[in-house]
Amino acid sequence: MPRRVAKHPILGDLEETNEIEFEFEGQKLKAFKGDTIASALIDNGLDIFGFTDSGKPRGFFCAIGKCSSCLVIVNGVPNIRACITLVEDGMKVERQKGKGNPVW
Amino acid sequence: MVKKVQALVIGAGPAGLCGSIAMAESGVEVLVVDEGIKPGGQLPKQTHKFFGHEGFFASIRGFEIGDKLYKRAIDLKVKFKMKTTVSGIYEDGIVLYDRDKEEAYDIKADFILIATGASERFISFKKNYLPGVYGAGAVQTLMNQYRVLPGKDFLIVGAGNIGLIVAYQLLQAGANVKAIVEASDKVGGYLVHANKVKKMGVPILLRHTIVEAIGEDKVRGAVISEVDEKFRPIKGTEKELVVDNICLAVGLQPSVELAAQARAKIEYIPELGGYVPYRDENMKTSVDNVYIAGDIASIEEASTAMIEGYIAGYNIAQKVTGKDLSEKIEKMKIELEEFRRGPFSLKVRRGLKKFGINYPEGGYRTEQQKDDGPAGKLRVKIECPQNIPCNPCETSCPTGAISVGGNINGIPHVNYDKCIGCGVCVMKCPGLAIFLIQEQEKHSIVGIPYEFELPEAQERVLLLNKNGEIVGEGEVEKVVKNNKGKTHIVFLKIPKGLENEVRHFSKIKLEDDEIVCRCEEITKSQIEEAINEGFTDFEELRRYLRISMGPCGGRVCRLQTLSIISMKTGIPISELESGRFRPPSIPISFKAIIRGDEKDEI
Numbered sequence: 143m144p145r146r147v148a149k150h151p152i153l154g155d156l157e158e159t160n161e162i163e164f165e166f167e168g169q170k171l172k173a174f175k176g177d178t179i180a181s182a183l184i185d186n187g188l189d190i191f192g193f194t195d196s197g198k199p200r201g202f203f204c205a206i207g208k209c210s211s212c213l214v215i216v217n218g219v220p221n222i223r224a225c226i227t228l229v230e231d232g233m234k235v236e237r238q239k240g241k242g243n244p245v246w
Numbered sequence: 247m248v249k250k251v252q253a254l255v256i257g258a259g260p261a262g263l264c265g266s267i268a269m270a271e272s273g274v275e276v277l278v279v280d281e282g283i284k285p286g287g288q289l290p291k292q293t294h295k296f297f298g299h300e301g302f303f304a305s306i307r308g309f310e311i312g313d314k315l316y317k318r319a320i321d322l323k324v325k326f327k328m329k330t331t332v333s334g335i336y337e338d339g340i341v342l343y344d345r346d347k348e349e350a351y352d353i354k355a356d357f358i359l360i361a362t363g364a365s366e367r368f369i370s371f372k373k374n375y376l377p378g379v380y381g382a383g384a385v386q387t388l389m390n391q392y393r394v395l396p397g398k399d400f401l402i403v404g405a406g407n408i409g410l411i412v413a414y415q416l417l418q419a420g421a422n423v424k425a426i427v428e429a430s431d432k433v434g435g436y437l438v439h440a441n442k443v444k445k446m447g448v449p450i451l452l453r454h455t456i457v458e459a460i461g462e463d464k465v466r467g468a469v470i471s472e473v474d475e476k477f478r479p480i481k482g483t484e485k486e487l488v489v490d491n492i493c494l495a496v497g498l499q500p501s502v503e504l505a506a507q508a509r510a511k512i513e514y515i516p517e518l519g520g521y522v523p524y525r526d527e528n529m530k531t532s533v534d535n536v537y538i539a540g541d542i543a544s545i546e547e548a549s550t551a552m553i554e555g556y557i558a559g560y561n562i563a564q565k566v567t568g569k570d571l572s573e574k575i576e577k578m579k580i581e582l583e584e585f586r587r588g589p590f591s592l593k594v595r596r597g598l599k600k601f602g603i604n605y606p607e608g609g610y611r612t613e614q615q616k617d618d619g620p621a622g623k624l625r626v627k628i629e630c631p632q633n634i635p636c637n638p639c640e641t642s643c644p645t646g647a648i649s650v651g652g653n654i655n656g657i658p659h660v661n662y663d664k665c666i667g668c669g670v671c672v673m674k675c676p677g678l679a680i681f682l683i684q685e686q687e688k689h690s691i692v693g694i695p696y697e698f699e700l701p702e703a704q705e706r707v708l709l710l711n712k713n714g715e716i717v718g719e720g721e722v723e724k725v726v727k728n729n730k731g732k733t734h735i736v737f738l739k740i741p742k743g744l745e746n747e748v749r750h751f752s753k754i755k756l757e758d759d760e761i762v763c764r765c766e767e768i769t770k771s772q773i774e775e776a777i778n779e780g781f782t783d784f785e786e787l788r789r790y791l792r793i794s795m796g797p798c799g800g801r802v803c804r805l806q807t808l809s810i811i812s813m814k815t816g817i818p819i820s821e822l823e824s825g826r827f828r829p830p831s832i833p834i835s836f837k838a839i840i841r842g843d844e845k846d847e848i
Contacts, residue, residue: 147393147419151698152293152307152732156393178283181392189377189396189464199463201377205384206288207281207331208365208501225384226283226329227345 145185162231179224179235180205180212191224195240213238220244251277252566254340254355256332256504259287260548261540261555262361263315268559268574269359270322274566277355278319279330279342284391286312287363289548291386293418294411295676295733297436297636298549298585299654305638305674305731308548309390315552335507357535357562360505361555364498364519364541369403372458378465382412382495389419397490401468402426403456407435409495413443418697424487427454427470429477436590437632438677445750447714455479459492468492500542508536517597519545527579527603529558537562544594549635553582588633588655611651615659618746624667624684624691627746628658630677642674669693669726673733682735683745690745691723696736700725707751708813709740717747718816719754741816762810763803765796773807777814784808784825794825797833 148156160175166183173182180202183191190199191212202212207226216222217234220242224235253269255262258280266276284290292308303311319326333343339352366381368374378397382404388394400416402409405428413423423443431452433440440450453472457479460467472483498519505523506512510531512521522543523531529539537558540551556578560571586595586605595605610633619625628639628648633655639648640658647664648671650656672680672695682693701707705722723737740748760770768791781787784807793807794800804825812819 145394145396147389147395149420149699150293150393151418153390153393177392181388181394184388184396185392185394191377194375198375199377200375201379201464203368203379203384204366204381205387206365209368209381225387226281228283 145187162229164229164231164233164235166235167237173229177229179214179216179222179227179229179233182229183224183235190237192238193240197239213242215242249351250354250356251275252355253277253357253359253562254279254353255359255361256280257287257361257363257540257542258282258285258316258326258328259361259363259540259551260289260311260315261363261542261551261558262287262359263312263319264552264555265359265361265537265539265559265562266319266324266555267315267322268556269563269566270319270324272560272563272567272569272571274563277325277327277353279327279332281329281331281345283329284312285316285326285328288383288386289315291383291390292411292548293390293415295674295731296548297634297676298547299637300641301581302549302552304549304636305642305676307732311548332504335504356566357537358508359537359539359555359558359562360508360510360523360542361538361540361551362501362504362542364500364545366494367497367499369494369496371456372469373461374459376459376461376465377463378461378490379459379492379494382408382493385491385493386412386415389421390415395419395421397465398422399424399489400491400493401456401470401487401489402493402495404428404495404497405433405435405440405450405452406495406497407439408498409493410435410439410443412493412495413448414439417443417446417448423448424489425454425470426450427456428452429455429473436634436677438630438634438679441629441712441749442678445710445712445714447710456492457484460486465490465492498541498545500545502542505531505536505538505542509533510536510538513600515597515600517593517600518543522597524601526601528561528575529554530561544597546591546594547585547635550582550585553578553585557582584654585635587653588635590632590634610653611656611659614657617662618683619660619662619665621685623662624682625662625665626660626667626669626671627681627683628660628671628675628679629681630658630675630679633657634677636676638674638676639671639680642670644668644670669735672735673728673731675733678733681749682737685742685745688742689720689739690742691737692740692745692748693726693735693737694748694750696734697732700727700734701736701751701753706754707738708754709738709744709748710750710752711747712749714750716813717744719814720748720751722751744816762806763791763793763796765794765798765802766792768793768803770810773810774814777811782811782815784811784823787811788825799828799831800825 171186192200203209205225212224214224215236252275255266255278269276289308289312298304329345331343334341343350399422458469471479500519510523529537539554539558560575564571635654637650645664647661650658678695684691701722709718709720711717720738720740723739726735
């Protein structure tokens with residue numbers, strides 16, 4: 143967990159929480175229970191959540207569900223906001239390109 | 247079947263929570279919906295102490311305020327639906343979308359309180375789309391709520407309160423803040439927030455902006471430049487910074503979509519943050535059963551959002567229950583009036599005037615305190631020069647020595663006959679703007695509010711002034727821990743005369759490979775050690791360490807050595823002995839001297 147803030151002068155030491163495992167682009171990654179998809183990806187050093195239609199890399203911007211910059215594909219479903227969706231054990235997350243071709 | 251509630255509150259931030267509390271305590275059945283995972287809106291990511299007065303949680307840290315309000319609402323049987331988005335407000339109903347269940351369904355409400363807050367503004371610069379460009383609030387959410395730092399080195403764009411607060415919180419989380427750039431010619435946020443980061447060495451570059459993010463796949467750096475009076479970048483003044491994150495703290499815009507869908511009249515009032523719903527002084531919009539509160543109404547503070555929530559809540563409750571709640575409403579209106587008298591509320595006052603709502607200004611103390619109190623006595627020194635709505639110094643003082651002079655926006659003054667130097671106000675002050683000072687016989691004492699990893703008693707430290715410049719060296723006398731509030735006091739022994747200079751300190755790093763004298767390979771730590779042993783004169787150090795006795799004759803190391811002596815002893819270089827300048831000024835071979843002597847002519 144390379145980007146975790148383990149010690150904090152106000153919030154104290156990071157509490158022990160259960161680790162879970164999820165998949166990103168086919169790669170197995172670890173996260174803490176209570177992480178959003180966004181915080182889990184950032185902690186794993188992954189800043190690119192997807193690509194725009196024209197192929198530009200896309201990260202997240204607002205972290206509170208307002209900007210829609212962090213859309214990813216979760217278990218095959220596109221347009222999931224990574225910043226306000228909790229990561230789950232066994233979840234399969236993929237980078238989304240453009241609008242993600244939603245299926246009706 | 248379509249469900250029906252008496253009151254629907256959209257948004258579980260400070261405004262929505264207080265609105266729901268006001269309604270529920272008056273007997274109204276309330277449902278609060280919010281998109282987020284945790285109630286509290288943006289409070290759970292705020293690790294700093296809030297301003298205001300204790301009635302609205304001043305001196306309490308944001309995340310704790312969120313917990314308190316949520317608990318109060320739950321105790322009053324307010325129902326919450328988190329992870330639920332209001333996807334639309336129609337004439338015949340409100341559509342809620344439950345993310346977890348993947349269900350969208352209709353509800354009806356007699357009254358709606360819309361407290362959807364605001365979203366972060368985005369600005370244009372080259373490659374602003376790169377991953378690593380974040381809203382400042384996003385970085386706060388990540389580091390304080392989820393305890394993940396998205397990088398090591400940060401550039402912050404904007405020196406309003408959010409930019410300044412995030413910079414300070416980044417330092418607390420262990421990141422580096424390379425700079426804060428601000429396009430205007432002054433810091434927009436509170437000076438006390440700016441001082442917290444300036445004294446830690448973070449440069450605030452006024453009249454500067456970002457022009458480009460560097461990187462292909464993600465941010466690897468940033469180009470900043472100076473701007474002219476029209477905020478246009480000045481060519482030729484560009485500078486590159488190596489950063490992996492760019493935080494935009496360039497303002498917020500009210501989230502008005504749902505209010506507009508509820509057919510509330512929306513107007514463009516820049517002073518209130520852009521497009522805002524029209525509302526009256528009771529927070530009612532142009533639609534009779536639709537109310538608003540908090541940042542959707544005007545970009546302001548959490549304290550005013552709470553008060554507006556109460557005003558809206560009591561007004562709705564009055565209509566639902568038929569009870570007369572005018573006394574409670576009036577009390578809250580007076581609170582709001584008191585808060586908004588100061589200079590930082592000027593824009594809000596001007597904006598609300600356009601809605602025909604007038605708030606009085608002034609009526610607070612503006613004079614700064616002139617005297618520092620009696621030398622030799624342990625006493626406080628308050629450095630809070632702006633009229634900001636805050637008074638925990640006054641209300642926490644056990645001897646009644648501090649007063650802001652009536653209105654909460656007043657400048658605090660200390661009655662030094664009453665101050666006993668107990669330090670309670672130092673720990674309470676949200677601006678970390680109160681220090682303890684005492685002149686003693688051989689040295690002086692300064693007590694500094696401190697929210698970082700604590701030093702050890704007797705540790706030697708570098709003393710920093712309010713701009714983060716090193717002004718000398720001192721020693722930690724003692725550390726007074728504040729386990730509850732987390733603002734500790736570090737008492738330092740400092741050279742006399744620096745009581746009003748020293749405002750921060752840093753650990754001394756002994757780096758063995760920092761060479762001072764290149765000829766003789768003498769390191770900085772060797773010199774510092776020798777000074778600690780008592781060799782405080784340049785000639786003494788020269789003889790003891792061979793410093794400046796090499797071939798360069800001291801050209802490289804003399805001034806550096808003197809500045810180390812000055813730093814350690816507190817004596818300015820101008821008052822130190824410079825040491826002798828002996829010939830030969832460069833090494834000459836004996837052969838040359840002999841040969842020259844043998845000749846008669848030049």
